[in-house]
Structure formats: structure tokens, C-alpha cells
Amino acid sequence: MRNQLIFLLLTLCLPLLVPAQKKRFRLPADLIEVSGLQIMSPDSIWWHNDSGDRARLILTNGKGKAIQRVSFPGIQSRDWEDISADPTGRLYIGDMGNNLNRRTDLRIYTYEPSSQKIDSILFRYPDQRSFPPPLQQWNFDAEGFFWFRDSLHIFSKNRVGAGNYYTKHYILPARPGNYTAVLRDSFLLPKRVVTAAAVSPDGHQIALLSYFYRLTFLGLLPKTRTTIWTFTDFPGSDFFKGTLGKTRVHKPLVVPTQFESLDYVNQNRVLIASERTIMYKQKAKQVKLKKVSPKS
Numbered sequence: 204m205r206n207q208l209i210f211l212l213l214t215l216c217l218p219l220l221v222p223a224q225k226k227r228f229r230l231p232a233d234l235i236e237v238s239g240l241q242i243m244s245p246d247s248i249w250w251h252n253d254s255g256d257r258a259r260l261i262l263t264n265g266k267g268k269a270i271q272r273v274s275f276p277g278i279q280s281r282d283w284e285d286i287s288a289d290p291t292g293r294l295y296i297g298d299m300g301n302n303l304n305r306r307t308d309l310r311i312y313t314y315e316p317s318s319q320k321i322d323s324i325l326f327r328y329p330d331q332r333s334f335p336p337p338l339q340q341w342n343f344d345a346e347g348f349f350w351f352r353d354s355l356h357i358f359s360k361n362r363v364g365a366g367n368y369y370t371k372h373y374i375l376p377a378r379p380g381n382y383t384a385v386l387r388d389s390f391l392l393p394k395r396v397v398t399a400a401a402v403s404p405d406g407h408q409i410a411l412l413s414y415f416y417r418l419t420f421l422g423l424l425p426k427t428r429t430t431i432w433t434f435t436d437f438p439g440s441d442f443f444k445g446t447l448g449k450t451r452v453h454k455p456l457v458v459p460t461q462f463e464s465l466d467y468v469n470q471n472r473v474l475i476a477s478e479r480t481i482m483y484k485q486k487a488k489q490v491k492l493k494k495v496s497p498k499s
Contacts, residue, residue, distance in 0.1 A: 224265030347400030
């Protein structure tokens with residue numbers, strides 16, 4: 204009986220002893236243009252900046268306090284856009300930002316925190332023939348990817364205002380080398396461009412973070428809209444054949460917010476983060492995903 208009481212007390216108290224991730228928190232001052240986040244545990248989150256920073260990662264706890272900064276001497280951060288991890292803890296850092304659609308050195312770095320070993324995966328798009336292509340074909344930028352079933356899955360970022368708002372899904376081997384990516388599929392996200400991607404802990408859902416903006420009031424004030432699209436219960440890695448869900452992060456705002464990173468907290472919530480602007484300080488917040496009905 205005594206052992207049963209001890210077990211019961213431990214069961215009730217254990218959640219109180221595990222560090223909880225805050226639902227909203229400020230980010231360190233040097234995470235000015237955060238464009239990637241990877242949750243390793245509730246109290247361990249990796250982050251990185253956009254192209255304006257040197258090649259480094261910042262590790263925080265679940266409340267946004269920096270506990271480690273890792274620099275990579277000799278590595279260039281041309282345009283780091285997203286980060287992911289595999290079950291062994293190996294990190295994948297996507298240096299694949301390509302705003303002008305003319306890069307020929309796209310790569311994803313692999314980094315093992317335990318051994319501090321770093322390597323890279325170089326890749327090219329199979330359907331890009333010129334660098335840059337004609338403006339109406341500028342869909343070879345990418346800001347979102349993740350590891351899933353021994354492969355890396357990349358989602359292209361189309362052009363706000365000038366593009367057709369299709370995001371393309373490419374696949375790469377998750378091991379160092381030089382590859383031509385495989386184009387798997389594409390999907391229309393009306394008036395949205397993809398800025399981050401993640402896969403749920405059970406592997407049955409993916410999330411794409413997207414935004415849209417336009418100028419209002421005589422072309423002076425930006426109006427932004429942020430949406431998370433989910434695809435659930437897809438066959439294999441044919442994500443776009445899953446059930447589509449839509450979660451609006453906020454109503455249209457006349458403030459220049461820009462969310463460019465996300466990862467799953469659990470099956471029902473994601474963590475997203477915004478860049479710092481004149482009117483908006485860098486911060487992270489959890490968003491509860493809307494439930495979707497399975498396909499009949």
C-alpha cells in the first residue's frame with residue numbers, strides 16, 4: 204500500500220517538475236530576424252536568424268532565455284531559412300533562401316551537437332533551367348523544410364503579388380552529398396506564400412506557415428495576414444493528398460508582422476515566432492490548431 208501511495212504521488216507531481224514551455228515569450232535581443240526554430244524538448248529550443256546574422260545557432264529554454272550560442276567558423280550564412288532534426292538529434296539547417304532565384308549553391312547543413320560534426324547537402328531544383336528564370340517563374344525560393352522518414356522535404360516560396368501562389372514540394376536524401384531534388388507535387392495556397400514547415404510528433408500531420416501582405420491607405424500602411432495550413436492522414440509522403448485544415452493566426456492587421464518559423468509543441472499546438480520590426484518586437488507564441496474532419 205505504501206509503495207502504491209508513493210507511485211500515485213509521483214504520478215500526480217511529475218508534470219509539475221517538468222519545465223513547461225510558456226505559451227508566449229520574448230526572444231533574446233540578438234534573435235532579430237528569427238527564421239527557424241526546432242523544439243528538441245519542452246525546455247530546449249534551437250533558433251537561428253535570417254541572412255543578416257553570422258553562421259550560428261542559439262539554444263534557449265522553454266521561456267526564451269538563451270542558454271547556449273554555437274558559432275560555425277568558416278561556414279557562410281548566405282540565407283538560412285529553416286531548421287529541422289531527425290530522431291538521433293542531428294540538426295539540418297537550410298541555407299536555401301533564394302529571393303532572386305539565381306543561386307547555384309543551395310545547401311542544407313547537417314550538424315551533430317554531440318560531436319560538433321558539420322557537413323552539407325548540396326542540391327539543385329530539377330525544373331529550374333535559368334538563373335534567374337523569367338519573373339513569372341520565380342518559384343525557386345524556399346523558406347520551409349523538415350526531416351521525415353530519412354528524407355528532407357522542401358516547400359517553395361512563391362512571389363507575393365507576382366506569383367501564382369503555388370508551393371512546390373521537393374524531396375532530398377537526408378545525407379551529405381550533391382543531389383538533384385525530386386519534385387513530388389504542388390499545391391495552391393490562395394494569396395499565401397510559405398515561410399516555414401514542420402511535421403507533427405506522430406508523423407500524421409504537417410503544417411505550413413504562410414503569410415500575405417498588401418499596402419493600404421494610399422499605399423503607405425502594410426496589411427498582413429498569417430495562416431497555418433495543415434495536411435492530415437496523407438498516404439506515405441504525399442502530403443498534399445491529406446485532409447486540408449486552416450488555422451488563422453490573427454485577423455488582418457495593419458502592422459508589419461512577419462512570422463517565419465514554426466514547430467510542433469504537441470499534436471494540437473505549434474510554436475511560431477516573428478521577426479522584429481519597428482512596431483513589433485521579436486517574440487514566440489503557441490497557436491492551437493483547428494481540428495479537421497477526416498476524409499470519408
